Amino acid sequence: MNEDVAIGAPYENDRGAVYIYNGCPASGLKPQYSQRIFVSEIAGGLKLKGFGISIAKSMDIDDNLYQDLLIGAHESGNAILLRSMPIVRVESELSFDKNLLDTKNMSCSYNKRKYSCVEVKFCIRYAGGSLQETLELQVSLMSDTRRSGSISRGFFVVESRITQDINQTLFVHQDNWSCHSYDFYIQKNLTDFSAVAFLLSHKLPQKNSDSFCKNCPIMSKDNLQFVTKKIKFYTECENGVCVSDLTLSAKILNYQKDKVLIIGQNTSLTLEVQITNQNDPAYYTEVFISLPPDISVTNQGRCSILNEENKKTLQCDVGNPLIESKSETFQVKLDTSKLTKNTKKVQLNLSVTSQSREERPLDNKANLTILFTAETYVTIIGFTKNEQILFGPGQPDKILFEQGYVVTKVSPSPIELVNFVMSIPITLGTKN
């Protein structure tokens, strides 16, 4: 069965609705309705009720090749004509003129400079019953869609101008592919050699008027609105697939395992990380170090801090590519002065990744634990201004005396609160 079905629900929402179910050649009828039309949404100011109690056999009253529906609303003595618009399905494809991007092969030139490039070709066609021979579509071709930030790793040249994305209005033909090609120029001095993805999307132009247009098509609901395709960079590995073998080792300089550090004593620790590669080039090699929130980094160097929710991660560039038998060492200085006295240990989790395939992932990780304890000693020294105080018969009732105290934090760890308790005699003893 390929025909659509309309079903009335005259008492739904008190005023009535009609459901449209689309026919499906494979399974008969699609179980989910494609449209639910409430009379309240279409009747304007008319107070119609009982919409959907009767549905006349469909017919095409305006000769646009689409069946229209006459629907009764018995509680208000009215009928409503629902007209149909043409439905189109758009198909699109993306392709490249080469399999891999090779930055050494600079076959395109722009502004007298040579660039490596790839020809990006897109083809579009549409199908569907419509009286028009061509269909107007707004087409957008986006380059490097996974780009970090907003900068693409290449550009198109359209009418002698550089652009990252192409936006065009095209007239495409029914059942015949319309194809367009653009050279995509690869920027020089790239550091990111992950695949470059392109996204082609299309939409129908917005209608200007609210009045019914019997020949204006609408997009089929299950029509894909975009296609994507990506192209990889050429690497000097066999079959274009690099299999690297990275190893990560990390240590805190001058720190032996299980040694307990005193909070506040030496507030700077040096983390040394070494990465080696024993196989194919490792492209875009990065070390990630998770940091506790109260540890900060004093030298960023090749690293940058990624702040996510409740998580602080240091991301460090190690090499692009890090070639076979090469090793890279770098140091990160950690500031522990913000540790609170309840801290017992600090855990650093490190990992190294690259965009090459990894032969043995197990040794790409390391966990370091640094133990801490708090030492909180205070001393107190008191002094008095009055060397002696006289009391007894003939002396004033109130005695004024002045004393000073110096409280010193002797130990290195921070102290949040010091309680100072002082006892003062308020009555005279009877002895002597």
Ligand SMILES: [Ca+2]
């Ligand atoms: Ca019609």
Ligand SMILES: [Ca+2]
């Ligand atoms: Ca490994």
